[in-house]
Amino acid sequence: MRRIAQISDLHFGRTDPAVVEGLVRELNEDRPDLIIASGDFTMAARRVEYREAQHFLNRLPKPWIAVPGNHDISPFHLMQRFVRPFARYRRFIAADTQPTYQDDEIGVVCLNTVRTWAPERDWSQGKIHRWQIAGAEARLRTMPAHLFKIVVGHHPFMPPPWDEEARLVGRADKALAAFRRSGVGLTLAGHLHRHYARFAEADGAGPERVAVDRGSMQGGRGRLLAVQAGSATSTRLRGNEPNAYNRIRIEDGLATVTVRLWNGRHWQDAEQVSPRPGREPS
Ligand SMILES: [Fe+2]
Numbered sequence: 503m504r505r506i507a508q509i510s511d512l513h514f515g516r517t518d519p520a521v522v523e524g525l526v527r528e529l530n531e532d533r534p535d536l537i538i539a540s541g542d543f544t545m546a547a548r549r550v551e552y553r554e555a556q557h558f559l560n561r562l563p564k565p566w567i568a569v570p571g572n573h574d575i576s577p578f579h580l581m582q583r584f585v586r587p588f589a590r591y592r593r594f595i596a597a598d599t600q601p602t603y604q605d606d607e608i609g610v611v612c613l614n615t616v617r618t619w620a621p622e623r624d625w626s627q628g629k630i631h632r633w634q635i636a637g638a639e640a641r642l643r644t645m646p647a648h649l650f651k652i653v654v655g656h657h658p659f660m661p662p663p664w665d666e667e668a669r670l671v672g673r674a675d676k677a678l679a680a681f682r683r684s685g686v687g688l689t690l691a692g693h694l695h696r697h698y699a700r701f702a703e704a705d706g707a708g709p710e711r712v713a714v715d716r717g718s719m720q721g722g723r724g725r726l727l728a729v730q731a732g733s734a735t736s737t738r739l740r741g742n743e744p745n746a747y748n749r750i751r752i753e754d755g756l757a758t759v760t761v762r763l764w765n766g767r768h769w770q771d772a773e774q775v776s777p778r779p780g781r782e783p784s
């Protein structure tokens with residue numbers, strides 16, 4: 503059995519200090535086997551923000567792995583953005599922007615979905631290159647068949663159940679097909695600051711109908727569950743959603759995902775994994 507905490511969209515530079523302290527406390531008490539941080543550590547890749555993020559990570563139990571988000575490259579210094587976009591990320595967070603984690607029960611492949619430039623006005627959207635899909639497949643192929651396989655990126659692989667038209671990471675369909683071929687049971691992402699989970703395959707059952715146990719969903723055993731995390735510590739919240747992170751338990755080939763919500767004083771289980779749509783997400 504493995505216990506994972508997925509934290510996302512921390513956004514140092516605009517965090518609630520009480521939530522940050524509460525999260526450090528909870529993760530140190532809970533001691534998961536692995537913490538996965540799915541990007542947007544900062545607001546604008548400023549040095550002071552990265553220092554805060556680094557201080558936060560230093561206080562977490564190990565091991566943890568991470569990917570960058572679109573907010574982790576500078577929107578101000580274009581030379582920096584184009585020439586060495588991930589220099590600060592590498593210095594303050596981790597040298598590898600696409601790490602792999604493996605133990606004798608789980609295998610985790612991380613993808614850097616951040617783009618420094620795009621042929622459109624909005625450069626915040628992410629994309630997966632063809633070479634990244636091939637590389638992920640190759641990494642997954644080298645892992646023993648019995649491992650529970652997980653892929654992590656910053657940008658979403660599946661839209662929220664209440665907004666089928668939401669923008670996904672570029673090549674999401676091709677990536678999901680490759681992940682399913684490779685036996686992946688779970689994808690983890692963030693970016694939208696909304697938590698939800700749904701199966702990648704069309705099975706006629708809406709996400710609500712597959713909810714099991716109060717507030718939990720299960721993926722694995724041939725079903726790929728795409729899981730999104732809300733923002734763990736940022737005050738940039740969407741809709742009516744409070745700060746959130748995901749608690750994931752991997753056991754007997756199944757991943758059970760439970761959302762933990764900040765209630766103003768401490769973290770507690772969400773009653774439903776899929777929140778009702780609040781005000782329009784952006
Ligand atoms: Fe974000």
Ligand SMILES: [Fe+2]
Nearest residue numbers: 542571572693
């Ligand atoms: Fe983002």
